[in-house]
Amino acid sequence: MNKQPKRSKNQLFPALSWKGGPVLLLVFLSIALPAFAQTETPSKSVFVRIETDHKNPAAGSGATFRIMLKNEHRVPLSHATLTVKLPPELNFTDANISHSFQRSDTLIFNLDMISPNSPGLLILHVKIKDATQPETVAMVNARLDYHIDPLQTIPSFSSAFLPLTIQEKENPPFFAAVGARIGSTLYAWFLSILFILLLFPLWYLRRKGQDGGMQSPQQVSGFHLIPKAVS
Structure with a gap:
């Protein structure tokens, strides 16, 4: 039986030989470079x-x-x-x-x-x-x-x-909180006093009008009636 001669690795894969190395390098670069460029989104x-x-x-x-x-x-x-x-x-x-x-x-x-x-x-x-x-x-x-x-x-x-x-909600300092409370109280008092001062003239004019409209039973049309003495 005739034995076939063994082929060397370079004969089986010619691209791996020193003559085929540049070809393989060109193929690798032609595939790798575009793929690498695409990774930069x-x-x-x-x-x-x-x-x-x-x-x-x-x-x-x-x-x-x-x-x-x-x-x-x-x-x-x-x-x-x-x-x-x-x-x-x-x-x-x-x-x-x-x-x-x-x-x-x-x-x-x-x-x-x-x-x-x-x-x-x-x-x-x-x-x-x-x-x-x-x-x-x-x-x-x-x-x-x-x-x-x-x-x-x-x-x-x-x-x-x-x-x-x-973070936790910041609470105002003690004196600031007290000052705010006092300020709100004084403001409420001020509004109350202002409301009374505005209503007082209206109340006075209305009261004066009522007093002027009521006449004494002894005064009619500007004449004063003198009560008759009972004998």
Whole structure:
């Protein structure tokens, strides 16, 4: 039986030989480079940040959020929509941009278009509910949906969140509370005295009118009647 000569690994896989190495390298680069480029999603060039000066607000107090947007693409973003979700512990009060939709916990702002390298700013004012328990962590979320290409079917997005730790409601100092109580009492007294002073002239004029309308039984048409002596 004639034995067939064994083939070397380089003969079985010519691409592994030193002659086929450049071919294999070109094939690998042609596949790997486009795949690596696709991993850099467009959302990395669009930034959403949430900042506040009240990271530990007290229950019953107000807080202000600054939601900053930045587009680092060379083209403007179209169909831009910013969605802000507030936790149940916060109540929305005002914003510097008119919102197109509002639910109990969701605000939607139609920004339409964001120009390149043109930062946007949304200022959001909220109030923490009085009944919020201390040490409650409330999460504020912001998500920006946009299209880089107007013909894009599925929008890209970039999001951010900011946690808040709610503190116990601040009670006014003792003297401030006493002063407020005294002030409210004095104010009530002042209103009562003012009410009496306003009603007194009306009461006096009415009383005077009643006295003027009643005539003495001995005075009729300006003549005084002299009672006749009884003999």
